Amino acid sequence: MDLNFRDLIKKSKLESLLTRGNFGLEKENLRVNKNGELALTLHPKEFGDKLKNPYITIDFSESQLEMITPSFDTVEKAYTFLENLHDIVSTTLDSEYLWPQSIPPILPEEKDIPIGIFHGEAGKSNKEYRERLAKKYGKKLQLLSGIHYNFSFSDKFLNKLYEEIPHGSEFRDFKKFKNHLYLKIARNHFRYGWFFIYLFGASSPIHGTYKKECIEKMAQLKDNSYYFEDTLSFRNGICGYKNLGEIYVSHSSLTDYVSDIKKLIEKNVLQEAKEYYSSIRVKSKSKTNILDALEKDGIEYLEFRSIDLNPFSRIGVDILDLKFVHLFIIYLLLKEENNEFGESQYKNAIQNQELLASRGRDKELLLNKGKDLKITAREWAEEIIDEMTGYFGELGILDDKYNEIINFQKEKIKNEDRQYVSRLLKGIKDKGFINFHLEKAKSSLEESRKKSFALKGYEDLELSTQIVLKEAIKRGVKFEIVDRSENFVLLDNGIKKEYIKQATKTSLDSYITALIMENKVVTKKVLSDSNIVVPKGENYDDPSKAKSDYEDYKNSGTVIKPKSTNFGLGITIFKAGFSRNDYEKAVDMAFNEDNSILIEEFIEGKEYRFFVIGDETVGILHRVPANVLGDGKKSIEKLVQIKNENYLRGKGYKTPLEKIVLGESEKMFLESQGKNIQYVPLSGEKVFLRENSNISTGGDSIDYTDDIPAIYKEIAVKASKSAGAVICGVDMIIKDIKNPNPENNYGIIEINFNPAIHIHCYPYIGTNRELGGKILDALGF
């Protein structure tokens, strides 16, 4: 008995659940140097332990990076995470690039290709396995890289669908049912696997340093690269990434599958199950003892392995292709099997795939559709697309989004110039194999750098949190967003777990430390108890008491402010010699905002934010009001426009800096200087557009970490420690930063328990102080 999934789904109204799933992506890229030669350097230490980093590791070679996303409930999310991995890896590499092509770049001699280096007991088997592969297939073949696509249906879909299985059916056993479902897809994928290559093939020319035997009979291009005109995907072709000899593995049942693989291992055809290089692979929950795990718990998900790296996509794969794969998997589930799938059918399927991969650009090429039935790839592809849209229409899930995804492929089918490999050959013939790909690699890196402050798909989180998460990913610390709107994250490296909120609220600080810093009165007490200079002054709960102390303040600069300040409301700053009347008004204003106010001496100087972690000041930042620097030619308006083009400037706090707006306030401020936006500042003339230095109104952030004498850094650390803090933002006023004698030269006005870290990482002028990493270091990750 077989199951008709189309009927079952319709009957149980699971059409919308059918489209839910779990998606994960893996991508390999070789590292190359600026000449397009395989990088012979070590895997960057920034990525931590290769065996433990779940996101960034290597495949066969030390130079072959592998990026792995977690599982997400949409393919967009997996894609976005892969984009982050690509960006993080790219920007971490030192003078190296990610090679954007499945076919390797300029290779050294076989013996000089570095096999992945692994240490310790755990690394030993990894190393030996790779050495055996090198001996068997040659190292060069193992360098062929690509995309793997992992998919499973949602548990809810599987469970509900299972509920529909009639009692007494052989599939009234959930494991059997699931295995049957996934194996059906696997068989159909073999049948239609050529279609993937037809759509996604993008590996045609090969470089002359690749395996000599493959190059024979190929045409040479100018830069020592070679090609066949008709090849669609060298990687999936006869000379590509495949097992030696002809291998057959049954996909009729899981038992047969496991038994066949075991036989191959016994016969020494394969070393391990994972050496079976098929275009689709059934996967178990466990990563070790795969076959046993499959038998015990059944198939957990499917891995689709034949997608080539796409050099035309910045990160090597197009989201529309990935979305299509999802729809195609659904199609493979829905599509009835018209025949058994025995050894001959299996071999025919493999043959179709290899044929198409090697010669698929030949329009006359005929594939074996079935017994004595030959058909061109294009005709067959059109049939499949029509059937897909038919099924989806029947199930009522064919909406605009799906049509867009399908039409994207239809275009490729209709117009072969749209096929990646066609575009690739064109570009390579023009620029050369190495140059073409190097250009792609460089422009991708440029893009990665521009957005390096953000974690894609997490832009709703605060920048500081995004920076910490990127650093976590880089070093392989797993994370879970526990409460998104609160920036509440769980970090877990397998050894320890740490919750953090808003990047700097952690277990490192005690609760009372945060409360001390939150409270201005207590803060002043702890600071002055530690002999740190704070503005002299008092806290008042009673307006009349505050007013009666006028005499005590009138002779010096004075700040009057509510105890809990919000956006600067109710704050007045006086110069020495202010009147009693003005003083009393200011007191009333402050009391309008709070029941308790502070009256303090005003300390002259510039304000600097010291970021302290533990015993160290790790960053110092100064903010400057929005401004432009003249060149004697351009107007203020033009200068602002140019300054705003900086990728660090955006709108709505999604970027480290905000764009300068030439609004009413700015115009009035210019007017007060006798200028307007058409004014052309002299060369070197700095024109301020605002009085306030907030980043939110276009201010600049300037890194002073290396420009301030050590003594002030020590004072900041002492201030942090006075409140018992580990992570602390200290706001210090300094009169003269050149003066290494702090006496009468500084005062601390605030310490903060939730200091932003992004301002120290992406300043307008200065160095990235890598605070995300320092926070993780402090947390012990």
Added chain:
Amino acid sequence: MDLNFRDLIKKSKLESLLTRGNFGLEKENLRVNKNGELALTLHPKEFGDKLKNPYITIDFSESQLEMITPSFDTVEKAYTFLENLHDIVSTTLDSEYLWPQSIPPILPEEKDIPIGIFHGEAGKSNKEYRERLAKKYGKKLQLLSGIHYNFSFSDKFLNKLYEEIPHGSEFRDFKKFKNHLYLKIARNHFRYGWFFIYLFGASSPIHGTYKKECIEKMAQLKDNSYYFEDTLSFRNGICGYKNLGEIYVSHSSLTDYVSDIKKLIEKNVLQEAKEYYSSIRVKSKSKTNILDALEKDGIEYLEFRSIDLNPFSRIGVDILDLKFVHLFIIYLLLKEENNEFGESQYKNAIQNQELLASRGRDKELLLNKGKDLKITAREWAEEIIDEMTGYFGELGILDDKYNEIINFQKEKIKNEDRQYVSRLLKGIKDKGFINFHLEKAKSSLEESRKKSFALKGYEDLELSTQIVLKEAIKRGVKFEIVDRSENFVLLDNGIKKEYIKQATKTSLDSYITALIMENKVVTKKVLSDSNIVVPKGENYDDPSKAKSDYEDYKNSGTVIKPKSTNFGLGITIFKAGFSRNDYEKAVDMAFNEDNSILIEEFIEGKEYRFFVIGDETVGILHRVPANVLGDGKKSIEKLVQIKNENYLRGKGYKTPLEKIVLGESEKMFLESQGKNIQYVPLSGEKVFLRENSNISTGGDSIDYTDDIPAIYKEIAVKASKSAGAVICGVDMIIKDIKNPNPENNYGIIEINFNPAIHIHCYPYIGTNRELGGKILDALGF
């Protein structure tokens, strides 16, 4: 040259600063058992180390408690603090009382009176000093107890006054000026010291077990006590607390003073400066090397030592008397000295004091006012009072408050029946010396018990904070209220400092722990990650997603609530089988309160608050809605009235429980039961007046700490630890508290980082779980 302070003050308009000062009080009380015998037990261990507790220690005898207030800027505050000390000490004693009389109670034989026990090197000199005193004066004399009153003018007053001293004056030296000012007061106090005894004398009958030689010639009262009819203050009299022989110490200058004391020590008349038993003592900042400190830094404050314990005041001293002392000190400053104050004047002053103390009730008794000038105490007292009011009037500081204070004393002068000793004799003749004082002691204790949850003068703080502070005082941990409105306190035992906020926000918990508990979603995650049962359910940010999950909830009891709950707004509880329409309305209601909501299974059972500290559940509390228990006679209205008389019930959250109000809600709730407030419940019938169990609406708090199986306490600890908490309030629902198997019998709905402690200390039914002390223990105090 001398200084005319009246003129100086007027000239520099310091009248209002004149009345500011620093006030401290000390009080000794003997401990007695229920028979009025000196308690021979050890100083209670609850008060910690006698040498280190700055508030509660002993004087000469192990049984002679001494209570010491810090310095305050008003005498009311010092009085209030003394009241607290009195209450704390009284309620800590086990079956003993504070003897409310300067004269000792029933004493054992001299040899059995326990001298204070001190340990270690630091205690050695204390012990030896006392042993020498015992030998010299006899132990019984050392048991005479009283009030000491410490006073200094405000720094601001002294500084401003000093500014008025003309250049070239010998007092243009601040130390000299201050010494001169305080010594003038001291001399005047000698001159008018008898007046204190006249007003405050309250130690007349003595018990037969006191020194035999003193009893000779006295009349006997029925209970083995003895008296002279005319004695005002036995303690200040000839047989009272004074040095042996005639001692003279010059008070003309500090140099002379120090030199005279040193001579007395050299001659072995005194062991140390502090053995000089004068009615006033000049004091230095330092407590050790007093004489050196006086010479070095000058006089810091004055100690007035002749005030008897007042058995008519609950704590042994009347606030109006204390306020009068302050006014009298001002008078002593203002009053010109008409003559030198040499040895003869000194001895005359002492003579007047002793005379008045021993025979002051004799109306004909004449005091030596000056050379050959005799006057009755009453006439002289009236002169002084008139002069005081004259001075104060002249300075414009004689307001209603001052008049009230002065009139209180005027009444005593006019009417000798108002004198404490007169009232005392009357009472003692009636009830007997021992019984009279025991009754006073017992009723004072009763009062202390009734308000034991509150710390007087700090009622604006949360009850939980008051409880912690009381415990800090008890064990001698100093505290400073750093921010009153925020309940932010610094604790300091001389070895370590700890800031705490709202009693339970401390350095023990990490910041992230508090944030985890604050967030319902994160809380549920940490709990369920630790395999603790929490209500099943989900967090929704999207109303339509929440609504689409109706099917998942409809079949069980369900709670729908905003993620951040405030006063229960937006919460709906459904029983199983609710309609989609009602469900959707409830979802909308919750989203009205927050952007994020929780939909959860409703767990059946009663809710208990587990208070966890570290590895232990230290209290379990259950709240019951406002109710009355019938006796078959009284109406609900009457039963409520009686229930409200409990001292734990008050209004406005100043007490552990709130009074029940019979308002609209209660009447409606009764109506729904077919009752009204005139209904007379049967004997044993419990009638609920509300549905909600909040304490704020008259609910009862019931201690279950000893009634719940250990396994639930362990689960509460595990819950606390799952968030990394040390201090934690765990809200657990339990179906059946008799069932020691937690499976399907409990669920945790919340964990709290700021659990109230007072509810566990002052429950309606149950035991005080002493959480204040446990918090301090956990903090290492």
